[in-house]
Amino acid sequence: MNVALTTLILPAGEAATAAAARALGQGGLVAFPTETVYGLGADATNAAAIARLYQAKGRPAFNPLISHVGDLAHARTIGRFDETALKLAHAFWPGPLTLVLPKTADCAVAELATAGLETIAIRIPSHPVARAILDAFGKPVVAPSANLSGHVSPTTAAHVKSDLEDRIDLIVDGGPVEVGVESTIIGCFEAPMLLRPGGLPREAIEHVLGRRLMQAPADAESDSGQPLAPGMLASHYAPRTRVRLNAERVEPGEALLAFGPPVAGAEHAAAVMNLSGRGDLSEAATNLFGYLRALDTRAARNIAVMPIPNRGLGEAINDRLRRAAVGRE
Ligand code: TXA
Ligand code: MG
Numbered sequence: 001m002n003v004a005l006t007t008l009i010l011p012a013g014e015a016a017t018a019a020a021a022r023a024l025g026q027g028g029l030v031a032f033p034t035e036t037v038y039g040l041g042a043d044a045t046n047a048a049a050i051a052r053l054y055q056a057k058g059r060p061a062f063n064p065l066i067s068h069v070g071d072l073a074h075a076r077t078i079g080r081f082d083e084t085a086l087k088l089a090h091a092f093w094p095g096p097l098t099l100v101l102p103k104t105a106d107c108a109v110a111e112l113a114t115a116g117l118e119t120i121a122i123r124i125p126s127h128p129v130a131r132a133i134l135d136a137f138g139k140p141v142v143a144p145s146a147n148l149s150g151h152v153s154p155t156t157a158a159h160v161k162s163d164l165e166d167r168i169d170l171i172v173d174g175g176p177v178e179v180g181v182e183s184t185i186i187g188c189f190e191a192p193m194l195l196r197p198g199g200l201p202r203e204a205i206e207h208v209l210g211r212r213l214m215q216a217p218a219d220a221e222s223d224s225g226q227p228l229a230p231g232m233l234a235s236h237y238a239p240r241t242r243v244r245l246n247a248e249r250v251e252p253g254e255a256l257l258a259f260g261p262p263v264a265g266a267e268h269a270a271a272v273m274n275l276s277g278r279g280d281l282s283e284a285a286t287n288l289f290g291y292l293r294a295l296d297t298r299a300a301r302n303i304a305v306m307p308i309p310n311r312g313l314g315e316a317i318n319d320r321l322r323r324a325a326v327g328r329e
Contacts, residue, residue, distance in 0.1 A: 007165050009157065012129045012174040021136035023169045024049075029056055031146040031160045032133055033174035034125040036096045036182050036199045037153040037289070038160050039068070039143030040168060041133070047110040050142060056167040059149040064115040065142040066098050066123050066183070070134040078107045078140060079122045084209065085188040091208045094126035096199030098185040113142045123183055129174040145182060146171075150238055152289045152296075152324070155180050159293060180286035181316045186213070197315040199285065239296035239303065243325040247304035255300035257291060259284055259308050270300040281313040288317055292324065 010016035012033070020030045020041075027049040030041045040057065042049040044067045054062060069075050072089055079101035081089065088099060103109075103120045114120050125131065134141060145153040146160045146168075154160045157173035164171075184198035186205065193214040194202060206212055241255070250256050250265035256272045260279040266272050273291040275284035295303050305321055308314050 005166055005169060007161070007168055007171060009161065009171045009173060012172050016170075016172045017129075017132045017136050020133045020170060020172055021138075024133075024137050024139075024141060027052070028169035029053055029167075030133070030170045030172065031154075031157075031164065031168060032130055032143075032172040033127050033157075033177055034068075034130045034143070035127040035177060036125070036179045037155055037177055038146040038157065039125075039130070040146035040160075040164065041068070041141040041143040043137075044068075044109045044113050044140035044142040047112045050110055050112045053142065053144070056164060057144065057147070057149045059144075062112060062115050063144075064117055064121060065113045065144055066121040067109050067113060067140040068123050068125055068130065068134060068143050069140050070131060070138075071124065074140070075122050075124060076104075078104055078109055079120050080104055082188060084192055087208060088186060088188075088192075088205065089124075092200055092205070093124040094131065095124075096126075096179050096183045097205075098123040098183045098196075098198075100185060100187045100195060109140055109142075119187075121185065127174065127177070129172060133172070152239055152292050153182060155286070155289050159290070176286075176290075178286065180288055180290075181313070181320060184316070187216070189214075197319045199313070199316065201312040202315060203312065238324045238326075239292050241296050241298075241300055242302045243292075243321065244302045244304045245321060245325050246307045250304050251302070253301035254304045255295045255298050255302070257295060257303055257305045259306045263306055269304075271295055271298040275308075275317075281309070281311075281317065284308065285313045285317055288320065 023030050024043050042053040098121050100119050100121045147154050148163045155177045160171050179199035182198045184200040185196040187193040187195045191214045195216045250269045256269040258274040275287050308317050
């Protein structure tokens with residue numbers, strides 16, 4: 001089944017919110033901004049809509065999805081919150097945090113969204129456009145990043161359009177996103193575990209919990225449909241151009257993704273984009289995916305990436321860069 005759709009693009013506002021809620025209710029696919037990246041939403045209770053979503057993204061396997069809801073009361077109808085989960089929810093929701101929890105007995109979310117797991121990933125986003133759509137729709141919305149599987153996540157409506165035009169029903173354009181990397185995912189197991197570094201720094205979470213987070217085994221976050229399966233570093237968030245990490249200088253024919261003062265050889269680079277000239281990690285996170293997309297169009301031999309400190313949002317940035325560098329031709 002390959003139905004060619006015409007994708008409607010609407011500026012964020014009341015008309016777009018109403019159109020989004022209507023489309024979701026009809027099993028449609030709606031891209032909308034969250035504070036982290038643009039998400040591709042479908043009705044989390046509608047298995048047919050979720051199947052279409054996997055197909056539109058070209059996702060090879062039924063990887064479990066995050067269910068987005070508008071408030072904690074709603075979240076508690078689908079996930080069982082222990083004391084730790086409640087502490088994190090109160091401290092950081094709405095915001096760039098996803099909690100993985102046991103499902104409730106009467107969880108309304110389709111099995112396909114949780115890939116048959118006993119657990120569910122839940123997030124309350126803070127972006128006003130996402131919140132308006134969730135409020136208007138009133139049911140949980142699954143939303144992976146709104147890109148083709150394996151591509152770099154979208155931080156503008158134009159990125160969504162270039163990947164998914166004619167594969168989805170609606171794009172709500174709310175301008176560029178603020179955070180720029182996906183949410184931090186915490187597994188609320190016996191000991192809370194960092195499953196994916198993201199837009200909420202680990203340090204902030206550890207501060208609230210008063211303890212260190214457990215480290216997930218090898219690669220918890222993957223496109224393979226097997227979360228928490230050790231030993232697989234998914235190639236993901238990847239541009240087509242080869243990515244060379246921790247570059248100390250620029251080699252001939254390379255493009256440079258800089259951070260802080262550019263390294264030697266930058267003046268001969270095929271192209272230079274600086275994540276943050278003043279070395280600000282939050283600015284770098286915001287720019288990361290857009291700059292990777294832009295440099296990917298420059299037909300460079302490699303994208304050479306300068307070292308990024310591994311603290312705060314740097315942990316998520318380095319995670320995405322490592323994935324971008326793995327296993328590409
Ligand atoms: O910022 C974000 O989180 C964005 C925006 C749109 O909300 N969404 C996003 O979704 O990044 P996605 O599908 O690209 O990533 C969801 C991740 C997957 O790696 C999946 O393995 C993990 O969440 N996940 C979902 N349910 C899980 C579960 N029950 N246990 C462990 N991991 C889970
Ligand atoms: Mg994704």
